[in-house]
Amino acid sequence: MPRFAANLTLMFTEVPFLDRFGKAAEAGFEAVEFLFPYDFDRNEIAERLKHYNLTQALFNMPPGNWAAGERGMAAIPGREEEFRKNLQTARDYALTLKVPVLHAMAGITRDLDRAACEETFVANMRHAADTLAGDDITVLIEPLNSRDIPGYFVAHQMDAVGWVEKIDRPNVAVQLDLYHAQIMDGDLTRLIERMGERIGHVQIASVPLRNEPDGGETNYPHLYETLHRVGYKGWIGCEYNPRNGTEAGLGWFQPYRRRS
């Protein structure tokens, strides 16, 4: 049976961030994920996780100036020092929150020299992987669709697999967001089979509207079975925008709910 993590950046936004942990637990989730924890004290987040018996499934390294449109810097030449500093911040949070995987966003590289970006990406990701290896943390590469995030460094799943192979570290994997994958790649059953053990985390939403995973182009129950068949045992992050309120949209989750 698949195990789901509520994405607290998009779900339960009816209440302030720190109150979303309780809401997720009450709704039956055993784990949570979110984009960024850095506006909050990491001990306070850890308290919420402990209090509600929740696992932290994933979060992202600091992305640079998000409001100005930045989406990470792992592949941006000249920002290596900032990347390393952000890695230390993310590591502090990761150790406190006991997260198994950390997403290192690559950045918008459309207008930059491709060869230099590729070289920077490999060097930064190796540094991140080596830094986190002793902590048992895997660093993730997530392809983002080029309709929502034009110019992002990696947009296709098999390109991300290629990067994992090139970086060549045991604790680097792909964050397979099936919303982005359906938009950019399609053929999801065969894609999951090809990606196999390279998958380090999964996220879901309907396509094209990024709402509850209960309609649109993707047959999620079939994809959960496919993930199980290829041996994926990690969390599935619910990274979607609820259509009409988070709780009202949780009908899809009821057959999978393990916690009352």
Ligand SMILES: O=C(O)[C@@H](O)C(=O)CO
């Ligand atoms: O899919 C997404 O948008 C996120 O998982 C992310 O990390 C970057 O925005």
Ligand SMILES: [Mg+2]
């Ligand atoms: Mg995602």
